[in-house]
Amino acid sequence: MNRVDLPEIIVIGAGGVGVISALSLFLRGKSQVSLVVRSDYEHVKEFGYEIDSCDYGQLNNWRPHGFFKSVKDASESGKFFEYVVVTTKNIPDGPEGSSVADVIRCIVESNGKLCPERQTNILLVQNGIDIEKDLYAKFDCGDGKVVVLSGTQLIGSTKIGKGVIRQIGQDHILVGPFEKQNKAAVDAAKRFIDLYRNEDRNLVVFDENVRYTRWRKLIYNSVIATTTALVGMDVSRCLQFGVGGISTEEEIFKPGMREIIAIAASEGIELDEECITFFCDISRKREYKPSMCVDCENGQLMELEVILGNPLKIARQNGVSTPVLSLIYNMLFMVQNKLKEQKGYIKFELDKD
Amino acid sequence: MNRVDLPEIIVIGAGGVGVISALSLFLRGKSQVSLVVRSDYEHVKEFGYEIDSCDYGQLNNWRPHGFFKSVKDASESGKFFEYVVVTTKNIPDGPEGSSVADVIRCIVESNGKLCPERQTNILLVQNGIDIEKDLYAKFDCGDGKVVVLSGTQLIGSTKIGKGVIRQIGQDHILVGPFEKQNKAAVDAAKRFIDLYRNEDRNLVVFDENVRYTRWRKLIYNSVIATTTALVGMDVSRCLQFGVGGISTEEEIFKPGMREIIAIAASEGIELDEECITFFCDISRKREYKPSMCVDCENGQLMELEVILGNPLKIARQNGVSTPVLSLIYNMLFMVQNKLKEQKGYIKFELDKD
Numbered sequence: 001m002n003r004v005d006l007p008e009i010i011v012i013g014a015g016g017v018g019v020i021s022a023l024s025l026f027l028r029g030k031s032q033v034s035l036v037v038r039s040d041y042e043h044v045k046e047f048g049y050e051i052d053s054c055d056y057g058q059l060n061n062w063r064p065h066g067f068f069k070s071v072k073d074a075s076e077s078g079k080f081f082e083y084v085v086v087t088t089k090n091i092p093d094g095p096e097g098s099s100v101a102d103v104i105r106c107i108v109e110s111n112g113k114l115c116p117e118r119q120t121n122i123l124l125v126q127n128g129i130d131i132e133k134d135l136y137a138k139f140d141c142g143d144g145k146v147v148v149l150s151g152t153q154l155i156g157s158t159k160i161g162k163g164v165i166r167q168i169g170q171d172h173i174l175v176g177p178f179e180k181q182n183k184a185a186v187d188a189a190k191r192f193i194d195l196y197r198n199e200d201r202n203l204v205v206f207d208e209n210v211r212y213t214r215w216r217k218l219i220y221n222s223v224i225a226t227t228t229a230l231v232g233m234d235v236s237r238c239l240q241f242g243v244g245g246i247s248t249e250e251e252i253f254k255p256g257m258r259e260i261i262a263i264a265a266s267e268g269i270e271l272d273e274e275c276i277t278f279f280c281d282i283s284r285k286r287e288y289k290p291s292m293c294v295d296c297e298n299g300q301l302m303e304l305e306v307i308l309g310n311p312l313k314i315a316r317q318n319g320v321s322t323p324v325l326s327l328i329y330n331m332l333f334m335v336q337n338k339l340k341e342q343k344g345y346i347k348f349e350l351d352k353d
Numbered sequence: 354m355n356r357v358d359l360p361e362i363i364v365i366g367a368g369g370v371g372v373i374s375a376l377s378l379f380l381r382g383k384s385q386v387s388l389v390v391r392s393d394y395e396h397v398k399e400f401g402y403e404i405d406s407c408d409y410g411q412l413n414n415w416r417p418h419g420f421f422k423s424v425k426d427a428s429e430s431g432k433f434f435e436y437v438v439v440t441t442k443n444i445p446d447g448p449e450g451s452s453v454a455d456v457i458r459c460i461v462e463s464n465g466k467l468c469p470e471r472q473t474n475i476l477l478v479q480n481g482i483d484i485e486k487d488l489y490a491k492f493d494c495g496d497g498k499v500v501v502l503s504g505t506q507l508i509g510s511t512k513i514g515k516g517v518i519r520q521i522g523q524d525h526i527l528v529g530p531f532e533k534q535n536k537a538a539v540d541a542a543k544r545f546i547d548l549y550r551n552e553d554r555n556l557v558v559f560d561e562n563v564r565y566t567r568w569r570k571l572i573y574n575s576v577i578a579t580t581t582a583l584v585g586m587d588v589s590r591c592l593q594f595g596v597g598g599i600s601t602e603e604e605i606f607k608p609g610m611r612e613i614i615a616i617a618a619s620e621g622i623e624l625d626e627e628c629i630t631f632f633c634d635i636s637r638k639r640e641y642k643p644s645m646c647v648d649c650e651n652g653q654l655m656e657l658e659v660i661l662g663n664p665l666k667i668a669r670q671n672g673v674s675t676p677v678l679s680l681i682y683n684m685l686f687m688v689q690n691k692l693k694e695q696k697g698y699i700k701f702e703l704d705k706d
Contacts, residue, residue: 252680334601
């Protein structure tokens with residue numbers, strides 16, 4: 001059923017978000033979708049995915065048009081991938097060769113060789129602020145041949161086993177250009193939306209103001225996700241287990257969120273103060289552990305830099321005071337190094353006289 | 354070899370500090386020493402202690418004059434205990450009946466019945482500030498029949514197995530009255546020092562200013578011990594694993610210590626700023642985990658209130674600003690509740706609409 005006239009899309013990262021992204025594209029039927037699967041490759045090649053989706057129902061033995069075991073394999077497939085959808089975690093301080101730019105470089109290069117005149121669109125479906133900067137620095141985005149797009153996902157979807165995905169929250173994604181004035185990027189974002197949208201199933205929105213969207217999501221992630229990672233418990237426990245049942249909200253969450261709002265304001269992004277109540281309440285009534293907390297508990301590196309490090313860099317540049325966020329960052333930076341040591345990425349040596 | 358003319362002393366808490374305390378008293382030979390041993394009781398009754406001590410060398414099969422399985426057993430022994438030496442952790446927010454006052458009440462009462470005219474001296478060999486207050490509130494200390502003394506230990510000693518103690522740092526204890534003007538307490542402290550001091554072995558000092566001593570030790574415990582507990586690693590890693598290898602010291606330890614110094618100053622205790630460098634350096638070059646960190650890792654409640662909660666109460670009363678310490682406290686308060694939930698002391702229920 002491969003149709004050569006349809007655009008090729010590659011989805012990198014086969015977690016809860018990546019697989020549902022591939023599924024949405026597949027079901028829309030307007031593109032050829034390949035998925036890069038690392039650890040589950042042999043399993044899903046043979047059995048496909050078992051997906052329990054609030055958007056698409058129960059699927060068994062589901063396969064996208066293609067599987068690749070690595071990005072490199074994809075780059076050697078002879079295919080030109082019009083969209084490179086990145087759904088991996090973004091950990092710029094991870095081990096060498098693990099940055100997004102390093103991971104996708106071979107695809108960008110093979111695309112360039114296959115069709116030097118065509119445009120490669122990189123869609124970063126990832127959290128955090130300033131995540132596009134490293135790609136701008138490492139790829140030649142000035143000539144319009146490489147375009148970087150933002151995807152902000154509000155989905156609830158998790159890989160719960162080998163080849164098993166459980167999606168409990170609608171695939172709700174905002175897609176837009178990191179640079180509003182870049183017409184090629186605007187067009188690429190709109191075209192992607194058309195390739196991805198399944199009416200009455202997922203919710204796909206053109207993001208007019210990517211920076212605003214990302215700062216808004218950071219209100220939650222920079223403060224609540226980080227706190228849960230540091231203390232090792234879900235959000236509702238964090239709230240209830242504070243002094244008098246209120247200190248977490250009043251002395252950590254709200255002041256921290258106000259700092260994010262102040263940093264965003266320092267670069268002209270106005271976030272509504274009402275977000276604060278909204279985000280404090282959003283996971284109060286369920287035992288929800290943000291992925292940063294889960295990563296930390298599982299000994300995996302956290303997305304600390306894009307979620308908290310980068311906002312704090314901007315705060316420093318713009319002279320915004322961030323006592324709460326800085327302390328959380330300094331604490332989690334130690335924890336991140338502990339995780340790196342456990343994984344063998346760094347080595348600890350005791351200071352000697 | 355029991356001599357009825359010697360004063361009876363009971364040591365409560367058979368950890369690294371308690372056993373060496375009993376040993377120091379025993380070797381001095383001027384008192385009859387009993388030790389309350391809970392979990393290792395049967396073992397040490399039969400085999401005694403195996404002690405590797407930097408002060409006293411290698412001892413095998415060592416026993417104090419008496420063992421009790423519980424404080425209640427001791428209170429029913431018919432003995433009047435002139436000194437009640439408490440070396441347990443001080444966790445006022447622990448389960449019901451576990452406060453120091455609750456634990457020693459039966460001894461204070463049996464002492465009172467046995468010899469109503471004699472003075473019972475309670476020596477708290479424990480960390481923290483304001484730990485005497487609860488005893489003042491619960492025992493009648495006004496009539497001079499119950500005296501509360503402070504013991505600040507700088508020993509390095511750990512129970513490393515059933516009945517096995519390893520002491521690597523000298524038994525260096527400061528003993529003094531919580532109230533300088535209480536002559537009975539001053540005398541009781543000096544008399545204890547005489548019962549405890551072994552020339553050229555341990556270092557036993559009369560503490561002229563208990564409050565100063567305790568605040569000084571808090572510079573370390575309130576800031577460094579708490580941080581290690583929160584991030585789950587030893588002090589040297591905390592220092593090295595900070596941003597640029599310096600943020601832990603410059604943005605957590607030093608500002609936090611300055612807050613402790615400011616709180617102490619608000620009640621007239623002047624601590625030298627040089628303490629800051631001293632305490633930052635003291636465990637830089639060894640992989641030392643403060644007991645608060647070890648407790649947290651082992652799922653045991655932390656001495657959070659006496660080490661950090663009480664200083665912050667004083668800060669609030671005196672209007673001292675404590676941004677760093679308050680945030681650490683609020684974080685650890687959540688962790689303490691997580692530990693309490695794990696131990697079944699509290700129950701978590703999700704907020705419902």
